Amino acid sequence: MAIHIRRREFIFTLGGAAAAWPLAARAQQPDRVRRIGVLENLAADDPSSRPFNHRLQELGWTEGQNLRVDYRWAAGDVGRLQKEAVDLVRLQPDAILVSGSPSFVAAQQATRTIPIVFVNVTDPVGQGFIASLARPGGNATGFTNFEFAMGGKWLGALKQLVPRATRVALIVNPENPNAAIFLRSVDAVAASSGVETLATPVRNKAEIEGAIVALAARPVHGLIVFPDGLALVHRQLMLALATRHRLPVVYPFREFVTEGGLVSYGIKVSENYRQAADYVDRILRGARPADLPVQAPTKFELVVNLATAKALGLDVPLHLQQLADEVIE
Numbered sequence: 001m002a003i004h005i006r007r008r009e010f011i012f013t014l015g016g017a018a019a020a021w022p023l024a025a026r027a028q029q030p031d032r033v034r035r036i037g038v039l040e041n042l043a044a045d046d047p048s049s050r051p052f053n054h055r056l057q058e059l060g061w062t063e064g065q066n067l068r069v070d071y072r073w074a075a076g077d078v079g080r081l082q083k084e085a086v087d088l089v090r091l092q093p094d095a096i097l098v099s100g101s102p103s104f105v106a107a108q109q110a111t112r113t114i115p116i117v118f119v120n121v122t123d124p125v126g127q128g129f130i131a132s133l134a135r136p137g138g139n140a141t142g143f144t145n146f147e148f149a150m151g152g153k154w155l156g157a158l159k160q161l162v163p164r165a166t167r168v169a170l171i172v173n174p175e176n177p178n179a180a181i182f183l184r185s186v187d188a189v190a191a192s193s194g195v196e197t198l199a200t201p202v203r204n205k206a207e208i209e210g211a212i213v214a215l216a217a218r219p220v221h222g223l224i225v226f227p228d229g230l231a232l233v234h235r236q237l238m239l240a241l242a243t244r245h246r247l248p249v250v251y252p253f254r255e256f257v258t259e260g261g262l263v264s265y266g267i268k269v270s271e272n273y274r275q276a277a278d279y280v281d282r283i284l285r286g287a288r289p290a291d292l293p294v295q296a297p298t299k300f301e302l303v304v305n306l307a308t309a310k311a312l313g314l315d316v317p318l319h320l321q322q323l324a325d326e327v328i329e
Contacts, residue, residue: 034061034284035068037088037096039103041081041229044073048232048255051270052097055277061284074103076233077204078175081106089114095283097276098142100229101177104129108140115289117279118142119272120227122178124294133294141279141289143272144296145227146178151185153265154250155193157302158222161263161314162248165221169198171211171238173228182226205234209241216245227252227266235259246312257303257328262312267297301325 042048053063061067070091072084085106088096095115098107104118108129121129121144130136159165170186172179183199190197200215202208208230215223225231225238232253239260242249251257251264279292302320305328309316321327 033066033068035070035091035093036280036284037091037093038069038071039074039081039085039088039096039098039107040072041074041076041078041100041103041233043075043233044071046073046232048269049097049099049273052273052277052280055274056281059277059281061281074229076228076230078102078173078230082109085110095280097280099273101127101129102175102229104140104142105177112139114139115283116140116142117276117283117289119276120145120267120269122146122181122227126181127177130294133296135290136292136294137290139289141292141294143275144294145267145269145272146181146185147296148181148185148188150265150300151182151187152189153300154224154252155186155189155195157263157265157320158224158248158250159193159195160317160320161309162222165248166194167196167198167218167220169200169211169215169220169223171208171223171225171231172199172201173203173226173230174201175203176226176228176230178228179226186224202230204230205237208234208237212238212241212245212247216241216247220247222248222250224250225252225256235261243308243311248312248314254301254303254326257305257308260305260308262305262308262314264301264303266300268299268301271299272297304328 063069070088072088074080074084081102089110095117096107098104098116098118100120101122104121107116116139118140119142124130125132130140187197200211202211235256248262251261252266253269254264257264302324303326304316304324306316
């Protein structure tokens with residue numbers, strides 16, 4: 001049985017804009033049933049968005065009473081997102097929640113008027129999605145999932161676990177607009193760390209399997225999996241292949257490590273969804289997305305699986321264990 005040891009607990013806040021929203025206003029329920037759409041590039045049984053639903057309930061929104069929620073799931077298939085986005089827009093919801101850049105792009109292409117709240121989008125200003133973080137303009141606002149130093153953190157974690165690593169493969173979905181940003185983030189520190197990187201594109205389940213099998217046959221000392229819905233949907237396949245081929249892998253989300261992966265570093269996704277529910281609540285009560293600042297993450301979590309490290313014959317340095325927010329034994 002895995003034992004989970006909590007190292008630190010982070011408290012996420014919405015900041016002054018959201019915190020100032022009067023509790024009395026939240027308690028006032030509109031007379032008509034409101035409708036929201038949810039566009040996810042994940043599988044329908046993925047639990048990631050559950051904190052969004054729970055937070056809406058806390059704010060007084062109950063599905064089947066004063067709220068209707070229409071879900072669309074692309075299960076890692078970027079090609080499906082545009083169709084699903086168009087279907088949602090035809091329903092004329094009061095707001096749409098999207099997760100990840102591919103979902104956001106599809107939603108923006110489908111509507112420039114219905115309010116959109118996004119989570120897990122990287123550098124929305126740099127990618128041209130919004131005007132600025134403080135005043136996004138247009139019909140979209142939300143919460144990002146990345147700061148540029150993350151690439152160095154991923155590579156640093158791998159180097160601490162595999163000090164001899166000089167050749168590292170980067171598992172990238174080229175259909176995700178974030179991919180180029182993640183690549184630059186890792187490559188910015190790779191050369192100074194004495195590491196050669198191999199960008200390895202994967203677009204579907206078959207390509208994931210083929211890529212990892214091929215990499216295992218090469219002199220590759222480890223892998224870094226970039227944040228992407230495709231990776232989350234097929235994480236059990238990735239984990240099984242990493243175990244079979246004894247590959248040290250750094251993952252972007254804790255779900256990989258709690259299910260048997262070696263190490264992860266990234267945001268606490270559940271908090272992004274809870275914060276998004278607050279913004280959807282404000283929009284349903286009359287706020288404009290253009291006036292709600294886009295918020296960047298301020299806290300990240302490092303999760304290490306000691307059992308997996310032992311199975312791979314790796315020693316986890318004590319200082320890395322002490323830095324970790326959660327250690328699984």
